Amino acid sequence: MSNVxxxxxPDLTIxxxxxxxxxxxxxxxxxxxxxxxxxxxTPKPQEGNSPAQSELSKIRPVALYNLLEKKSIVFPDIASxxxxxxxxxxxxxxxxxSLSVHTLTWAAVGSSFAQADNSPTGRGQGWDGYxxxxxxxxxxxxxxxxxxxxxxxxxxxxxxxxxxEIKPGLxxxxxxxxxxxxxxxxxxxxxxxxxSGLAGPLLAEGLANVxxxxxxxxxxxxxxxxxxxxxxxxxGNMLREYWPVFYGKIRPGTRSTxxx
Numbered sequence: 712m713s714n715v716x717x718x719x720x721p722d723l724t725i726x727x728x729x730x731x732x733x734x735x736x737x738x739x740x741x742x743x744x745x746x747x748x749x750x751x752x753t754p755k756p757q758e759g760n761s762p763a764q765s766e767l768s769k770i771r772p773v774a775l776y777n778l779l780e781k782k783s784i785v786f787p788d789i790a791s792x793x794x795x796x797x798x799x800x801x802x803x804x805x806x807x808x809s810l811s812v813h814t815l816t817w818a819a820v821g822s823s824f825a826q827a828d829n830s831p832t833g834r835g836q837g838w839d840g841y842x843x844x845x846x847x848x849x850x851x852x853x854x855x856x857x858x859x860x861x862x863x864x865x866x867x868x869x870x871x872x873x874x875x876e877i878k879p880g881l882x883x884x885x886x887x888x889x890x891x892x893x894x895x896x897x898x899x900x901x902x903x904x905x906x907s908g909l910a911g912p913l914l915a916e917g918l919a920n921v922x923x924x925x926x927x928x929x930x931x932x933x934x935x936x937x938x939x940x941x942x943x944x945x946x947g948n949m950l951r952e953y954w955p956v957f958y959g960k961i962r963p964g965t966r967s968t969x970x971x
Contacts, residue, residue, distance in 0.1 A: 789875060814852050851916070873951045875952050891948055
């Protein structure tokens with residue numbers, strides 16, 4: 712989700728950048744593999760659960776999110792049903808995500824911070840510099856959604872939506888938000904490695920080097936931006952976890968109708 716533009720580490724030498732890049736990538740990979748392993752190895756209780764109860768367990772985490780009236784303009788990728796998405800609907804989700812309220816807000820706020828920090832330095836200052844930062848921020852997010860939400864999710868038959876939980880506790884929400892960066896559902900509803908969500912931002916950052924300032928196109932800069940993309944995705948998932956709770960408080964008269 713990250714659209715905050717970064718500088719090119721002007722105070723670090725090449726020999727100092729590579730160990731940091733390697734550490735970022737190794738850390739992300741280690742966390743991902745650990746999370747995937749836990750997700751695959753954690754036994755799920757089966758005894759005492761009837762088929763109806765099993766089906767209900769799949770629906771309940773989504774039922775509350777009909778509060779969003781089937782489609783959130785803030786977070787369009789919050790699931791409102793358990794039905795698999797067709798290729799056409801994944802394309803629609805890519806468009807909706809790219810133009811959503813949270814994408815526009817994040818681009819505007821992130822570009823303001825980048826402007827204040829003058830990063831990347833090749834953008835300059837003033838209104839012209841801000842519009843370049845905002846435009847590249849939107850382009851990066853659109854590219855990430857195109858590759859991750861549409862192309863790869865369709866090719867790999869993965870579900871790019873986020874499935875929040877009902878009344879999430881803070882500690883569990885943090886764990887779940889980090890886990891879902893590396894684990895997602897496939898179109899059959901099973902948890903799998905989130906290759907589309909992991910590769911999409913990396914491809915987008917590689918493409919960003921076409922319009923990124925030349926001094927900020929190094930391999931180290933690219934992987935730093937990618938690491939920040941994954942890190943901020945965790946924060947974005949936290950917002951998705953609690954957004955329906957917040958929405959329910961500002962719209963107390965709205966009722967869930969899923970499963971009825």
